[in-house]
Structures are given as C-alpha cells and as structure tokens.
Amino acid sequence: MRTSKLSRSSLRVLESIVRPSRGAPFRFRGCQRCSSTAVLRPSSSAQKLPLDRRWQQRRGAAAAAAAILEEAQAEPESLAQETIIENLDPQEAARLSKVRNIGIAAHIDSGKTTATERVLFYTGRINAIHEVRGRDAVGAKMDSMELEREKGITIQSAATFCDWLKVENGKEEKYHINLIDTPGHIDFTIEVERALRVLDGAVMILCAVSGVQSQTTTVDRQMKRYNVPRITFVNKMDRMGANPFKAIDQINYKLKIHAAAVQVPVGVEDDFHGVVDLLTMTTLYAEGARGEKIVRKSEIPEEVRALAQERRAKLIETLADVDEEMANMFLDEVEPTDVQLRAAIRRATLSLKFTPVFMGSALADKFVQPMLDGVCDYLPNPSEVENTALDRRQNETPVKLIPYNSLPFVGLAFKLEESPFGQLTYIRVYQGALRKGLYVYNARTDKKIKINRIVRMHSNEMEEVSSVSAGEICAVFGVDCASGDTFTDGQLGYSMTSMFVPEPVISLSIKPKNSKDSANFSKAIARFQREDPTFRVHFDVESEQTIISGMGELHLEVYVERLRREYRVECETGAPQVAYRETMTEKVDFDHLFKKQTGGPGDFARVMGWLEPTGNLDGNSFEEQVVGGSIGEKYLSACDKGFHLACERGPLIGHKVLGLHMVVNDGATHMTDSSDQAFRTATQQAFRQAFVQGSPAVLEPLMKTVVTAPIEFQGNVVGLLNKRNAVIHDTEVGVDEFTVFADCSLGGMFGFSGNLRAATQGKGEFTMEFSRYERAPGQVQKELVQKYLKAQADRSKK
Numbered sequence: 011m012r013t014s015k016l017s018r019s020s021l022r023v024l025e026s027i028v029r030p031s032r033g034a035p036f037r038f039r040g041c042q043r044c045s046s047t048a049v050l051r052p053s054s055s056a057q058k059l060p061l062d063r064r065w066q067q068r069r070g071a072a073a074a075a076a077a078i079l080e081e082a083q084a085e086p087e088s089l090a091q092e093t094i095i096e097n098l099d100p101q102e103a104a105r106l107s108k109v110r111n112i113g114i115a116a117h118i119d120s121g122k123t124t125a126t127e128r129v130l131f132y133t134g135r136i137n138a139i140h141e142v143r144g145r146d147a148v149g150a151k152m153d154s155m156e157l158e159r160e161k162g163i164t165i166q167s168a169a170t171f172c173d174w175l176k177v178e179n180g181k182e183e184k185y186h187i188n189l190i191d192t193p194g195h196i197d198f199t200i201e202v203e204r205a206l207r208v209l210d211g212a213v214m215i216l217c218a219v220s221g222v223q224s225q226t227t228t229v230d231r232q233m234k235r236y237n238v239p240r241i242t243f244v245n246k247m248d249r250m251g252a253n254p255f256k257a258i259d260q261i262n263y264k265l266k267i268h269a270a271a272v273q274v275p276v277g278v279e280d281d282f283h284g285v286v287d288l289l290t291m292t293t294l295y296a297e298g299a300r301g302e303k304i305v306r307k308s309e310i311p312e313e314v315r316a317l318a319q320e321r322r323a324k325l326i327e328t329l330a331d332v333d334e335e336m337a338n339m340f341l342d343e344v345e346p347t348d349v350q351l352r353a354a355i356r357r358a359t360l361s362l363k364f365t366p367v368f369m370g371s372a373l374a375d376k377f378v379q380p381m382l383d384g385v386c387d388y389l390p391n392p393s394e395v396e397n398t399a400l401d402r403r404q405n406e407t408p409v410k411l412i413p414y415n416s417l418p419f420v421g422l423a424f425k426l427e428e429s430p431f432g433q434l435t436y437i438r439v440y441q442g443a444l445r446k447g448l449y450v451y452n453a454r455t456d457k458k459i460k461i462n463r464i465v466r467m468h469s470n471e472m473e474e475v476s477s478v479s480a481g482e483i484c485a486v487f488g489v490d491c492a493s494g495d496t497f498t499d500g501q502l503g504y505s506m507t508s509m510f511v512p513e514p515v516i517s518l519s520i521k522p523k524n525s526k527d528s529a530n531f532s533k534a535i536a537r538f539q540r541e542d543p544t545f546r547v548h549f550d551v552e553s554e555q556t557i558i559s560g561m562g563e564l565h566l567e568v569y570v571e572r573l574r575r576e577y578r579v580e581c582e583t584g585a586p587q588v589a590y591r592e593t594m595t596e597k598v599d600f601d602h603l604f605k606k607q608t609g610g611p612g613d614f615a616r617v618m619g620w621l622e623p624t625g626n627l628d629g630n631s632f633e634e635q636v637v638g639g640s641i642g643e644k645y646l647s648a649c650d651k652g653f654h655l656a657c658e659r660g661p662l663i664g665h666k667v668l669g670l671h672m673v674v675n676d677g678a679t680h681m682t683d684s685s686d687q688a689f690r691t692a693t694q695q696a697f698r699q700a701f702v703q704g705s706p707a708v709l710e711p712l713m714k715t716v717v718t719a720p721i722e723f724q725g726n727v728v729g730l731l732n733k734r735n736a737v738i739h740d741t742e743v744g745v746d747e748f749t750v751f752a753d754c755s756l757g758g759m760f761g762f763s764g765n766l767r768a769a770t771q772g773k774g775e776f777t778m779e780f781s782r783y784e785r786a787p788g789q790v791q792k793e794l795v796q797k798y799l800k801a802q803a804d805r806s807k808k
C-alpha cells in the first residue's frame with residue numbers, strides 16, 4: 011500500500027476510528043519526517059492485555075484503518091505518459107533495472123575521492139589505486155586538476171562510469187554505474203547542487219570519528235531539495251575513536267532521517283578487519299593485496315554476536331517505523347528473511363524515509379564493495395525516479411519524462427567545462443536516446459544544434475560513443491548553451507527546471523599585472539563565468555575596478571590561481587571590497603543659489619527645502635511641495651534627477667547614499683539663464699552642503715556568520731570572533747563540536763578563514779551571509795573618510 015498522500019489530519023481521523031471508546035489500546039505513530047506512514051503500535055494500556063487479545067484488537071483496528079487509508083490514497087490517473095511506464099517494455103525494463111546514476115557527497119575530507127578511487131579499482135576501471143594529495147606523485151583519478159592534487163581537495167565534480175558485477179542468487183549480474191564525485195567545501199557548493207539535480211541516488215559518506223558535520227547538513231539539505239534517496243557509508247573505521255553507531259544516532263537526530271546499520275564491525279580501529287552482514291547474519295572479510303576479494307563466512311565471531319543481534323533488531327524496528335510491511339511483521343513477531351529485509355530497505359530508501367548504513371575504511375581498502383552492492387540493491391534505477399518537464403505548448407503543464415530510447419529526446423545540460431578540444435557540455439538524458447548526428451533544440455534559445463561528438467567521461471579522459479541511452483549521463487562537444495538549459499529533439503516543447511544557484515557573498519577587485527595579458531584575462535574570466543554560475547564579475551564604475559564575487563575566499567583564491575596556472579596571467583587583487591553605504595541622521599534645511607552670470611548665457615537656479623533621514627534603508631525619495639510656481643514643472647524633474655545622481659556617490663566616502671528624503675518647496679528661476687542643467691547642479695550642490703551638516707554616517711554590511719569547530723577550540727574561536735568585534739547571539743554545544751552564531755561586519759571578516767584554520771588546526775569552518783546594514787563604529791568611519799580624502803587629493807594633484 012502506498013501512503014504518500016496521507017496528511018496528518020487523515021492520520022488523526024484514522025486514530026479516532028481505531029481507538030475504542032473505553033481506553034486506547036492502540037495508537038498511530040506517524041512518521042516523524044513526513045507524517046505519511048501509519049504504524050500501529052500497542053499503547054501502554056494495550057500491552058497489559060493477553061497477547062492473543064492484543065493481536066485480535068490490532069488486526070481489527072488495522073483492517074478498519076487499511077480500508078480508510080486506501081480510500082484516502084485513491085489518486086486520479088495522472089499524466090498520459092504514465093501508461094507507458096506501467097507497460098514497461100521488457101527489454102527497456104531489463105536495461106534500466108541495471109543502470110544507476112549516483113553521486114558521492116559529504117563533508118570536507120570524509121574520503122569521497124578515496125572511496126571513489128576504490129570503486130574504480132574494484133570495478134576494473136583503473137589498474138592501480140592512487141591516493142589523494144598526489145602522495146605517490148600521481149594523485150587520485152577523480153582529482154585530475156593540478157590544483158586539486160596539490161591541495162588535496164576536490165574543486166570540481168568529476169564524472170565517471172563503471173560496471174559492477176554483483177552476485178545475485180549465485181549468478182553475476184552486471185550493473186552500469188554513472189558516478190559523480192563532488193567537492194566537500196561550501197565554496198564549491200554549486201558543484202554538489204548541479205550533480206544532485208541530475209542524479210537518481212547518492213552515497214552520503216561520514217567520517218566514523220566526526221559523524222555528521224556542518225557540511226553534511228548542507229549536502230543533506232541539497233539531497234532533500236532534489237528528493238535524492240541515499241545510502242550511507244561510514245568511512246575511516248580504522249581511525250582511533252571510530253564509532254559508527256554515534257554517527258548513525260546523529261543521522262537520526264541531526265538530519266532527521268531514519269537510519270540503521272546494515273552491518274556491524276569486527277574489530278575496531280587498527281584491528282578493524284571484518285563486517286557482519288545483518289541481513290544474512292554472515293561475516294565478510296577482505297582478502298587480497300588491496301582488499302579486492304570479499305570472503306563470506308557463515309560464522310559470526312563470538313565477540314560481536316550480541317552486538318549483531320542487537321543491531322539487527324534495531325534495523326527491523328527502525329524499518330517498522332517507516333515501512334508498512336515491516337511494521338506488520340514486527341507486530342506479528344515474524345522474523346523477516348534477508349530477502350524481505352532487502353525489499354523493505356529498498357522501499358524505505360526510495361521513499362526517502364530511511365538510509366541504510368554501511369561501514370568500512372576506503373584508505374585501508376576495506377568493504378567498499380558491499381557499499382557498491384548497496385548502490386545496486388537500494389538506490390533507484392532511472393525508471394523509478396519521477397522526472398518532469400513543463401510543456402510550454404500546453405500552458406506549462408507538467409509532463410513525466412520516461413527513460414525510453416524510443417521516445418523523443420529530452421536532456422538537461424547540467425555542467426559546462428572547457429576542454430582542450432572545445433566546450434564540453436555534460437548532459438543527463440532523461441528521455442529518448444541521444445545519437446551522433448541528431449539535431450537537438452535548445453528550449454531556451456530555440457537554436458537548432460547538431461550533435462557531432464558524444465563522449466562518456468572518465469574524470470579527465472573521455473571515451474567516444476555513437477549514442478547514449480535514455481536515463482544515462484554523457485558529455486557532448488560544440489553545443490553552445492548555458493548551464494541548466496533543456497534540449498529536445500524539436501518535436502516536444504518541453505523545458506526542465508534548473509538547479510538552485512546561491513548568491514555570492516564575497517568580492518574582490520582584480521586586474522592583470524601586465525596590460526599585455528588583458529586579452530587572456532578576459533577570456534579566462536568569461537570562461538569561468540560560463541562554467542560556474544556562483545562566480546560573478548562586474549565593472550565597478552565608482553572605483554573603476556573589475557570586481558569578482560564568489561562563495562568564499564577559497565572560491566576566489568582558486569580562480570586567481572587558475573588564471574595564473576592555466577592562462578599564465580599574474581593578477582593583482584585588492585583587499586576584498588566592502589559595499590559601504592552613507593546616510594545622515596538629522597534633518598537639515600537648505601536654501602541654495604547656483605549662479606554664474608559673467609556675460610553671455612549664464613546659469614541660474616535657486617532651490618529651497620529640506621533633507622531628512624527616512625528611518626529605513628530601502629532607498630531614497632524626492633518630493634516637491636512648491637506653491638506659486640517659483641520653480642516650473644520641468645525644472646522640478648531636473649531637481650529630482652539631481653538628487654538621485656547625488657545619492658549615487660556620497661560626500662563622505664564616495665559610496666552610495668541610502669535612507670534620505672529630499673523636499674523642495676521653493677526657489678527662484680531666471681527668465682533666460684535657468685536650465686535643466688542649472689537646477690540639476692543646484693540640487694546636487696544643495697544636497698552635498700546639507701548632507702555634511704546632518705550628522706552623516708557610514709553604514710557597513712553585517713553578516714550572519716556561523717562557525718563550527720571541535721569543542722577543544724571553543725575558546726580560540728570565541729577569542730577570534732571577539733577580536734573582530736563580532737556580536738555572538740548563540741552557541742550550540744554538540745557531542746564533540748560546537749557552533750557559534752554571530753553577526754560580524756563584512757570588513758572585519760576578511761582573512762578570517764586563514765585565522766580560523768590556524769586557530770583550529772584546520773578543523774573549523776564558517777559560513778557567512780548578508781544580514782543588514784548598520785552604522786560603522788566611529789574609528790572605522792574616521793579611517794574611511796581620511797582614506798577617501800587622501801585619494802581625492804592625490805587624484806587632483808595628477
């Protein structure tokens with residue numbers, strides 16, 4: 011029975027129906043996350059009844075509930091194409107059932123790249139294992155960029171594919187896996203965002219010592235945003251202090267998704283050498299030089315037998331909370347078989363209510379293969395994921411996309427990359443096959459493009475193919491488009507929604523050191539902008555500088571470094587720029603005469619009125635209250651323009667002015683010498699004079715800042731924030747990490763990432779987003795004014 015359409019109120023109704031008037035022998039337990047699954051549990055009063063009467067009552071209640079639940083879930087027949095998937099062509103069904111499109115996402119340094127390297131080795135895609143950080147002078151396959159190998163971090167997501175031979179009923183079944191390894195740093199979050207937009211499932215990796223960390227929460231949010239089912243791999247089981255069960259508890263309470271172990275470890279830390287498979291209650295050992303051979307033994311070592319029993323019971327109980335069939339078996343006290351358990355885990359994982367937890371150590375070559383089996387067993391194939399497009403020819407009606415090769419082609423370009431052979435566009439094929447020579451249409455621009463070259467990516471290498479089936483991922487050459495564009499074969503007017511793009515938070519000025527590099531500089535900047543929607547560039551007319559903006563200091567640092575390495579352009583970067591604002595705090599009356607009458611055509615304009623603060627920082631406003639026609643209509647609109655022009659560049663430090671209201675209520679006009687220009691100038695001059703008399707103030711942007719670090723660094727981090735005049739609002743102390751929530755001025759936070767790294771041995775992280783403008787402290791204002799006056803004096807000397 012599907013229960014996805016049930017609301018909380020339906021559950022309440024059902025509860026009242028099955029609850030007899032004299033007491034409450036049974037109660038409904040709704041799923042905590044989605045309120046969708048009804049599980050009958052004996053209430054405490056019912057538990058006192060003899061067992062057979064309790065089951066009788068339960069069956070009666072459940073039957074009543076089942077009838078109503080079924081009625082509540084009756085759904086109207088949906089989209090026309092749905093019938094196709096119901097009568098799935100057996101050949102297509104067989105093909106699709108063996109395809110998995112998955113991503114690996116996790117907090118920084120959890121071991122995503124190390125685990126992916128093992129996946130590639132065990133599936134025969136690579137012949138040798140190389141470690142991240144280029145320790146062996148080669149570096150991990152998926153960190154192909156020189157900078158990635160040097161820094162030991164993933165900057166760009168990398169796609170690859172492999173075939174995994176999984177033993178099913180004593181027979182080897184071949185699964186085709188398209189895999190994307192994503193970066194962990196928040197600065198490169200767009201890479202995770204676009205990968206999850208097009209993937210069907212994910213492996214969430216946690217460190218066995220650190221458990222759920224700040225960036226795990228971010229990727230969890232992203233997986234939820236795109237409804238991506240996930241399995242979990244607790245990595246680094248060889249490390250001192252490894253505790254997979256603590257990590258599982260954290261998934262349950264921090265990420266609010268039901269999680270339970272499907273394995274328990276044999277041996278801990280250095281001695282970690284096996285896992286008990288809780289479904290079959292057998293033990294797995296890794297043999298061979300790189301742990302390539304998994305040996306299954308029916309015997310469970312004595313020292314973990316009790317733990318295995320306990321955790322198997324926990325697995326069943328957790329599944330009973332999210333899966334109806336398992337709930338019934340649980341209440342009937344029927345022990346499920348491994349086949350029934352596998353099916354229940356699959357149902358619960360696909361319905362996004364549960365994540366099965368595997369464990370191992372990628373670096374020690376231990377138990378990555380069972381996790382790969384888990385990808386095949388529990389993550390969806392392309393026909394099990396609902397993907398929709400909007401039909402622009404039918405009033406944007408949503409239509410389901412069916413991953414059939416025989417249907418018209420629909421694909422989404424999710425990533426662009428410059429390669430030595432031209433622009434490479436990564437495409438997820440949602441419907442229809444993509445063939446070489448096919449003409450496709452860009453739904454946004456309506457441009458027709460011929461597909462000349464299709465490749466399958468293997469990190470930075472590629473394999474040319476003549477076609478790619480529906481439901482798969484590939485890359486094409488020579489397609490002019492933007493990230494997020496939909497392609498169709500022209501028969502359909504479909505377009506798909508793009509991914510979420512976060513706003514940049516930090517900017518800095520940049521220019522090439524040598525003017526001869528300008529052309530390369532522009533080329534590189536244009537490319538980076540095309541590839542990365544979170545990297546923005548604009549020319550600031552006030553400072554006459556090129557400003558680049560991004561998700562964090564590391565993000566921008568990486569682009570400056572790439573300019574140097576890939577384009578040989580050395581750049582000068584300014585201190586990161588703060589967008590200050592100016593305002594005044596007191597009302598000032600003005601009466602200003604602008605007069606130049608020295609023979610010939612002159613200038614004459616007199617404006618009177620007042621300038622006052624509005625009390626909010628939404629913008630500026632102009633009002634005329636002239637009676638008696640001392641200034642004509644035409645000149646009043648010149649005054650309005652003059653006021654807004656003056657607000658563009660404040661008198662104090664040359665930044666924009668906010669929160670002012672100007673009223674012009676009188677003045678004088680000369681028969682021949684008055685003009686629009688004269689009134690514009692008079693208003694600008696009146697503004698500048700009034701502004702400096704009205705207790706002007708500099709405003710600075712305040713950033714909502716969240717810092718997370720291991721508890722032992724709490725003192726250091728708080729000290730660091732205090733030094734930067736942060737206002738701390740709240741602190742959350744977890745099991746081994748703490749989080750501080752503070753407001754900080756943007757100017758005060760520059761260079762913070764370096765200081766934080768030093769103060770926390772590289773273990774602290776922070777995120778920052780704009781909150782509001784606030785008056786800058788007196789000293790900051792004084793320094794800014796002095797700097798501005800000096801720059802003006804220097805300019806006038808030139």
Ligand SMILES: Nc1nc2c(ncn2[C@@H]2O[C@H](COP(=O)(O)OP(=O)(O)OP(=O)(O)O)[C@@H](O)[C@H]2O)c(=O)[nH]1
Pocket residue numbers: 116117118119120121122123124125141142162163164165192193194195245246247248249370371372373374
């Ligand atoms: N002890 C131990 N260390 C590991 C294990 N897996 C990875 N590491 C180490 O952890 C560090 C980070 O590994 P990566 O694979 O780069 O982690 P990542 O999650 O891909 O990193 P980012 O992409 O930069 O977020 C490296 O020094 C690895 O050698 C493991 O199972 N045990």
